[in-house]
Amino acid sequence: MTSRTKTTFAPPVMEARRWLDGVTFPDNQPLINVSQAAPVDPPPAPLRAAMAAALDLPETHLYGPVLGLPALRHELAAQWSAHYHGIATPDQIAITSGCNQAFAATIASICAEGDEVILPTPWYFNHKMWLDMSGVTAVPLPTGADLIPNPTAARALITPKTRAIALVTPNNPGGVEYPAETLSAFFDLARETGIKLIVDETYRDFDSRPSPPHSLLSDVTWGNTLIQLYSFSKAYRLTGHRVGAIIANQDLLSEIEKFLDTVAICPSQLGQRAALWGLQNLRDWLAGERAEILDRRAAIEDHMPLIAANGWRLMGCGAYFAYLEHPFAESSATLAPKLVQEIGVLALPGTMFTPATDPSGARQFRVAFANVDRAGIEALFTRLASLDWPLATPVSAA
Structure with missing residues (x-):
């Protein structure tokens, strides 16, 4: 075996x-x-100082809530809503031990062995690795010369076993920023076919566009279709502290909580406090x-x-x-x-x-x-x- x-x-x-x-x-x-x-x-010196101060808090060294610190969930929900001109509530936020774990938890919560997830190619290799280890088939969606996935081509790949399409924008490995209309078309496709649209926005903070990269969160029914993933690692240089996030509907997060509790119990308390301080103080x-x-x-x-x-x-x-x-x-x-x-x-x-x-x-x-x-x-x-x-x-x- x-x-x-x-x-x-x-x-x-x-x-x-x-x-x-x-x-x-x-x-x-x-x-x-x-x-x-x-x-x-x-991390920048002020953030390191805040982290050093957090070491004196007894709760920094204890288990915390499985889905993350309430203060961090509230802050991220507020900033996410403002950035995307939509609504994300704290109970639609889960904090994870990095964005790779966010993807793993999501797949564990929506897929069974033998299911399929569509990945544009070139793909992020850790996404492919987790699907392999989960017994989920990664269905490649070639992107062509411009590295932008085509929703029409994706539609042809959807089968009764398809559970999600996973996009990364700005893209890893290609670097391209998916146009808002591309994301909207994939959202419409996922909603129409009853599958999930996973949008990994690990590199969102370095998008060149001054306006929000998409308007998906402004759809009042986004929670039925959309799952957004995020990482604090790149924004605040917290790679070693492993702090990521999932933005999804509350029912799905109830399933994700089972995975997170089993794998890590809770995210790093120090890393979460660093992420919260960064959100509140490091905008400039x-x-x-x-x-x-x-x-x-x-x-x-x-x-x-x-x-x-x-x-x-x-x-x-x-x-x-x-x-x-x-x-x-x-x-x-x-x-x-x-x-x-x-x-x-x-x-x-x-x-x-x-x-x-x-x-x-x-x-x-x-x-x-x-x-x-x-x-x-x-x-x-x-x-x-x-x-x-x-x-x-x-x-x-x-």
Whole structure:
């Protein structure tokens, strides 16, 4: 009998880190690590001070409510409602141990073994891994050259076993921001067919648009269809404290509570207090973080001409990610370790984000640029431009 964990692949980021074993990087070409979308800097000093003060509270060290601290649920509900010009109430909020757990809890609460969930490709690999381990079939929805999923194509994939469509916007790995009309069309499709629409908005705080990215929460019946997921990790640099959230109707959260109680009992008390303090006090600081990320996004676009002349193509760019199509003959799975060895760049191949049967991943790389400043981005593109590997045969000449 195959165990649950053996139904899926090894964690991609951990696999990529092993490519660094035994490799040394000269002083004039240090490693450029664009493999993982996690801020490496600690939380800002005022937040760290608030966290230190929270350590003196006895309740910080005790179990708390399974669905999270009431104050955090109230604050997030108020800010979510204001941001989306809709209504989310505290009893429609659950706090989780990170956004990956939010997805896992949601799937456990809406799916049984043998069910199906539609995932646009390239997909977020941890979503695929959890579906595998849950005995739920991930149905790939190819997105094409613009990386935007098509609701009409999704409709053709819906079967009696389909329980949800899961979208990530701004997208991981593609970086693209899904248009509001795309999300509305998927919401209408999910409502019409009686399935759930899961919208993972881990990178919402770095969306380039000044207005709300969608209006789904303004529909008074949103709770029958929509499930939103969120992470505090990127906004406040709390990756190690694991704090995420689910926004869904109260009946579903009653089911999700069973999962959360069994897996973790409650989210980290310290992490939740940090998230609450951040929501209440770091609006201006977060605006500065967003501006910096948007500038790094612009730097990616500014430096694309360095490699576009060699046949590279920028497929998507936004939030923490750029998604690139390379011009070389070999698969990105083969080339990714060579990037480390030859030019000191650690990036993830597109094969980690696509089904084994999809050849497009072999032509793609994900670049996570949140920890690389403008100078580092210029160095990255200069190194990529230096590659002289054999090129793929043009389709027209095949």
